Amino acid sequence: MQRQVALIKQSLFDQGYLDEQFMELEELQDDANPNFVEEVATLYFKDSARLINNIEQALERGSFDFNRLDNYMHQFKGSSTSIGASKVKTECTMFREYCRAGNAEGCLRTFKQLKKEHATLRKKLEQYFQLARQAGPKEIARRPK
Amino acid sequence: MAEVLRPEKLDISNDTSSLASPELLHVLAVDDSIVDRKFIERLLRVSSCKVTVVDSATRALQYLGLDGDNSSVGFQDLKINLIMTDYSMPGMTGYELLKKIKESSVFREIPVVIMSSENILPRIDRCLEEGAEDFLLKPVKLADVKRLRDSLMKAEERVFKNIMHKRELEANDIFSQLKRAKI
Numbered sequence: 001m002q003r004q005v006a007l008i009k010q011s012l013f014d015q016g017y018l019d020e021q022f023m024e025l026e027e028l029q030d031d032a033n034p035n036f037v038e039e040v041a042t043l044y045f046k047d048s049a050r051l052i053n054n055i056e057q058a059l060e061r062g063s064f065d066f067n068r069l070d071n072y073m074h075q076f077k078g079s080s081t082s083i084g085a086s087k088v089k090t091e092c093t094m095f096r097e098y099c100r101a102g103n104a105e106g107c108l109r110t111f112k113q114l115k116k117e118h119a120t121l122r123k124k125l126e127q128y129f130q131l132a133r134q135a136g137p138k139e140i141a142r143r144p145k
Numbered sequence: 146m147a148e149v150l151r152p153e154k155l156d157i158s159n160d161t162s163s164l165a166s167p168e169l170l171h172v173l174a175v176d177d178s179i180v181d182r183k184f185i186e187r188l189l190r191v192s193s194c195k196v197t198v199v200d201s202a203t204r205a206l207q208y209l210g211l212d213g214d215n216s217s218v219g220f221q222d223l224k225i226n227l228i229m230t231d232y233s234m235p236g237m238t239g240y241e242l243l244k245k246i247k248e249s250s251v252f253r254e255i256p257v258v259i260m261s262s263e264n265i266l267p268r269i270d271r272c273l274e275e276g277a278e279d280f281l282l283k284p285v286k287l288a289d290v291k292r293l294r295d296s297l298m299k300a301e302e303r304v305f306k307n308i309m310h311k312r313e314l315e316a317n318d319i320f321s322q323l324k325r326a327k328i
Contacts, residue, residue, distance in 0.1 A: 021284050028187050028287070036187060044180050074233065078262050079180035082284050 001135045022084030070099040087117045171195040175230035202237035232261035
C-alpha cells in the first residue's frame with residue numbers, strides 16, 4: 001500500500017500537477033503535525049472554490065471588469081503557488097495575461113481550462129491523502145527530528 | 146569599615162533584552178491569504194518562534210495598539226521581535242503598514258520584513274528605502290525564515306551583551322568610588 005502511495009505521489013510530480021513547493025510543505029510535517037499538508041490543501045480548495053465562484057459571477061455579468069478579474073486571479077495564483085499546484089498556477093498566469101490584454105475570449109477559454117485543472121488536482125489529492133492515511137504515518141514525508 | 150562586595154556576580158534576572166522569553170522570538174505575521182497564513186505560521190513555529198497571525202494591516206495596527214484606540218496592551222507587555230507582512234493586501238498594503246510602523250516612536254525599532262509573490266525591483270527598493278529589514282519572494286522558504294531568525298537572535302544577543310557590559314562598568318565604577326570614600 002505504501003508503494004502505491006509513493007507511486008501516486010511520484011506521478012503527480014511527473015505529470016506536472018505538483019511542484020517542489022509541495023515537497024517544502026511535506027518537509028514541515030512532523031509527529032506533532034502529521035496532517036499539515038492535507039490541512040493546507042483543504043484550506044486551499046475551500047478558498048479557491050470561493051474565488052472560482054467570484055470569478056464565475058463576474059464573468060456571467062457580461063461586462064468584463066479586467067481589473068477585478070486580475071485581482072481575483074492574483075489571489076488564486078498566490079495560493080496555488082503556496083501549495084505547489086503547478087498546472088493551476090500556469091492557467092492563472094495565462095488568465096492574467098488575457099486580462100491585461102483585455103481579451104475576454106481568452107479569459108473565458110482559460111478559465112474553463114483552469115476549472116478543469118483545479119477539479120483534477122482536487123480529485124487526485126483527495127485520493128492521495130486518503131491512501132496516505134490508510135497506509136500509515138510512514139508514507140508521509142517528515143522532517144528529521 | 147563595612148565590607149564592600151566586588152560586583153562580580155551580576156543579577157541578570159532583570160534582563161532588558163526585548164526577547165519574549167530567553168529563546169523565543171515573537172513574530173507578528175500579516176497576510177490576507179488564508180493559505181499563506183497557515184503556511185507562514187507553520188514555517189515560524191518550525192523555526193521555534195512564537196507566532197501571532199492576523200489577516201490585515203488594520204488588525205496588525207490594532208494588535209500593536211497603533212490604531213488610535215488606546216485599549217491595547219502597552220509595548221512592554223507585547224514584545225514583538227519581528228513583523229512579517231505580505232505586500233499586496235486589500236485596504237492597507239504591507240508597504241503602508243511598514244510606513245506606519247516606522248513612523249511610530251514606540252515600534253519603529255521592530256524589524257519589518259515584506260513578502261511578495263512579485264519580483265518588482267522598484268517595489269523592493271521602495272520598501273527597503275522605507276526601512277524594511279528584508280524583502281522575501283513568495284513562496285517563503287524555511288531557509289529564509291531561519292536566516293532571519295538567526296540574524297535577529299545575534300542582534301538581540303549583541304544588545305543584551307552591550308547592556309550587561311555597561312552594567313558591569315557602572316557597577317565597577319560605583320565600587321571604585323566606594324573604595325575611595327573608604328566607607
